[in-house]
Amino acid sequence: MSVADTLVERLTGQVYAEDVDVEVGIVLPVDALVDPQSSATAELVGHGPLPAGIATDLLRLTAGKRWWRRLFAHPAHGTLVGGDPTRRFFDGVLAKLIALRDHGACRDPFCGAPIRHIDHIAGARVGGPTSLGNGRGNCVRGNLLKEVPGWHVHLIHDGLDDHPHTVRTTTPTGHTYTSRAGP
Incomplete structure (x- = not known):
């Protein structure tokens, strides 16, 4: 067991780092959900902008222990108007x-x-x-x-x-x- 795995186990209770659930927020303009060809920009919470097409691909193609919480922005003024109510x-x-x-x-x-x-x-x-x-x-x-x-x-x-x-x-x-x- 590596030092990193020991640290993860002590902090999270999980034996391996791969077992730790991760939640990442992606803010999507509502129009990007309606129009897959939209030139809108999404935001990876805490990291900055990325093209909405890449954000929707991330949501569609990733699985496993990663859990994405979609956050929706108003198309006119960009303020948050909702998120996944799961x-x-x-x-x-x-x-x-x-x-x-x-x-x-x-x-x-x-x-x-x-x-x-x-x-x-x-x-x-x-x-x-x-x-x-x-x-x-x-x-x-x-x-x-x-x-x-x-x-x-x-x-x-x-x-x-x-x-x-x-x-x-x-x-x-x-x-x-x-x-x-x-x-």
């Missing part, structure tokens, strides 16, 4: 995007405490996707409170169009509060 939990890049969009603060009315939970607006148990639009940063209290009878949280705008990410909270007394993500 996970049940908000973690990694998706959790970071939601925390950045929500400015690190709970989106509940009159709260503003630091985000401790990132959770579904429409719960996963009722078919809500694990996505940028359906995710919201909350403090612990806010995340638990939404499960109490009488409290309702609804997504008004997912933020993927010209409207900011908007959530409406209704309390057991019938009061409603609207929360919009800032720029």
Whole structure:
């Protein structure tokens, strides 16, 4: 066993470096998905631009322990509008995007405490996707409170169009509060 393999085993719990799962983000303009001949440029997260054709070839031809998370950019202004919703939990890049969009603060009315939970607006148990639009940063209290009878949280705008990410909270007394993500 080499020194590198010993280091990998100590850091990851895997015996060989080849056994370590790797996740790499690729930001693709939406038009590159529609038009395979597009001259659009993709971005390998943390490394820089590459032609969209090469990015789509990477996604199509690689397999094994490599897992690519596709991140989609708005064709007009290039901001991130979504990613692969293949996970049940908000973690990694998706959790970071939601925390950045929500400015690190709970989106509940009159709260503003630091985000401790990132959770579904429409719960996963009722078919809500694990996505940028359906995710919201909350403090612990806010995340638990939404499960109490009488409290309702609804997504008004997912933020993927010209409207900011908007959530409406209704309390057991019938009061409603609207929360919009800032720029």
